Amino acid sequence: QKEVEQNSGPLSVPEGAIASLNCTYSDRGSQSFFWYRQYSGKSPELIMFIYSNGDKEDGRFTAQLNKASQYVSLLIRDSQPSDSATYLCAVKSLRGGSNYKLTFGKGTLLTVNP
Amino acid sequence: DGGITQSPKYLFRKEGQNVTLSCEQNLNHDAMYWYRQDPGQGLRLIYYSQIVNDFQKGDIAEGYSVSREKKESFPLTVTSAQKNPTAFYLCASTQQGGRATEAFFGQGTRLTVV
16 A cells, blocks of 8 residues: 555546545554645645644635544635646654654646636 | 755756756755656655765665765765656755644756656
8 A cells, every 4th residue: 555645636626616635644653744736847835734633724725634544635615727736645754763754645636627 | 045955957867877966955954855756746755864964765765875964965866777767856855843844845856868
């Protein structure tokens, strides 16, 4: 099983709709979870992070974490064409002592159609 | 301004040649990472370092080497043993401790074998 898996996509939604992006992880001891957005040819930029079970909202974005199910998701409300990008899920895990490792999923390509 | 600087932005390598990608950060971060990204794919971890003079292999370390002689610098050498080096290379850094410590990325180096 891959350490971090995302729904393969691509995902296409109409403008104004809710886009739902999902991510599962294999290391039950993972501590922090990040969602990055990456435009084509550019480096990733952080959208949100979450480390407690439940929901975390920031503007149009909501991250949801369920540690029992090892599942984290990102909801984008009122999707805009400018949200069209690849969304990367990243998981921070402790590898012994103070040795952390940051692992990314393959990403989900989102297209928002005007 | 604090940040991560990768150079060069574009790099061309001949068959059998070693090349070194530069990554410098002035964020005073402890941990640094190198990722490789192929078209339409997520980020795959090559090497990471939590502290000066120490580093660990990631998932695809074969054909690559790194050093961490200074906290600010984490250069990546792509050796001739790496048979398919054409890709987008991203360097990142993060504070070591804490759950909500995001990774900051450089602008990337696009390496092409000619």
